Every structure is written in structure tokens, then in C-alpha cells.
Amino acid sequence: MNKTGKLDDKELEELRKFFDNDHFAMNAGCRIDEAGSGWSVCSMEVTDAHRNAFGMIMGGAMVTLADFAAAVIGNRPGKYTTANSVTTTFVGNTKSDKIFANAVLKRDGRSTNYIEVEITDDKGKQLAFVTVLGFHLS
Numbered sequence: 001m002n003k004t005g006k007l008d009d010k011e012l013e014e015l016r017k018f019f020d021n022d023h024f025a026m027n028a029g030c031r032i033d034e035a036g037s038g039w040s041v042c043s044m045e046v047t048d049a050h051r052n053a054f055g056m057i058m059g060g061a062m063v064t065l066a067d068f069a070a071a072v073i074g075n076r077p078g079k080y081t082t083a084n085s086v087t088t089t090f091v092g093n094t095k096s097d098k099i100f101a102n103a104v105l106k107r108d109g110r111s112t113n114y115i116e117v118e119i120t121d122d123k124g125k126q127l128a129f130v131t132v133l134g135f136h137l138s
Helices: 009-019 023-028 057-073
Strands: 028-034 039-047 081-090 098-108 113-123 124-134
Touching: 009 028, 009 057, 009 124, 023 028, 028 057, 039 057, 057 081, 057 098, 057 113, 057 124, 098 124
Parallel strands: none
Antiparallel strands: 028 039, 039 098, 081 124, 098 113, 113 124
């Protein structure tokens, strides 16, 4: 991932404050680790609430983290984007206690954007690939 335009500490804290109002993501444990122009890295501490009967991470938890990482790219005060289509391909699972979403903006058009997200565990194992087509509301 080309991490250009990385936010400084003050900008990152302002972005985190903005997303504190994303109650579903915050209650699910989503956190912004890093962000910049057209990319974000978010994480989720995995608890028993995120696990299925086999002790593996529920797919919905991974999709929630991916959607959040895409939202971090597509939303800022005064610029709002909603997911129009989210496509997920699960390629693995883990019993790790932390997962990451590495999101990259691939296209930002007049009315839509296209973001690719890779979900990994804390050892770098690939768990899912998610594409998000966003629709700009403003």
C-alpha cells in the first residue's frame, strides 16, 4: 500500500473524534490506526462477541471492519459517502485476537468511489478481500 499524505497526529485525532459518532462501528470495536489521502488502516480487538460457535471470527465482524475502513476514506466533515455495494470474498479465518483492514481508494469519481479492502490477522494472514462501491451524498 502506498501510504501518501499520511495524517499528522492532530488530524488523526480529529478524524477519530468525527467517527466517534459512528456508534455501530465503535460498539463493534473498530478503531482507526492510520489514515491518509486515499487510504486507511483500521483494526478491531476480537472478543467472544465477534466469534462463532467454532471460536472463529464471524464474517459479519470482518465486513463491519472493512466497511468502517472504507468510510474513513470516503467521509469527512462536509463530504459524506454511503456504501452502495459491498462485495466480500472470504479466504481464511483465524483465532487471533486482533484483525486489520487495509483500505485503498482506487477511484474517486463525481458521484461514486471504489475502495478495495484487505482483512488480515495480527500475523498478516489474509482473511478476506472486500470491495466497496460508495455513493457520494455531498
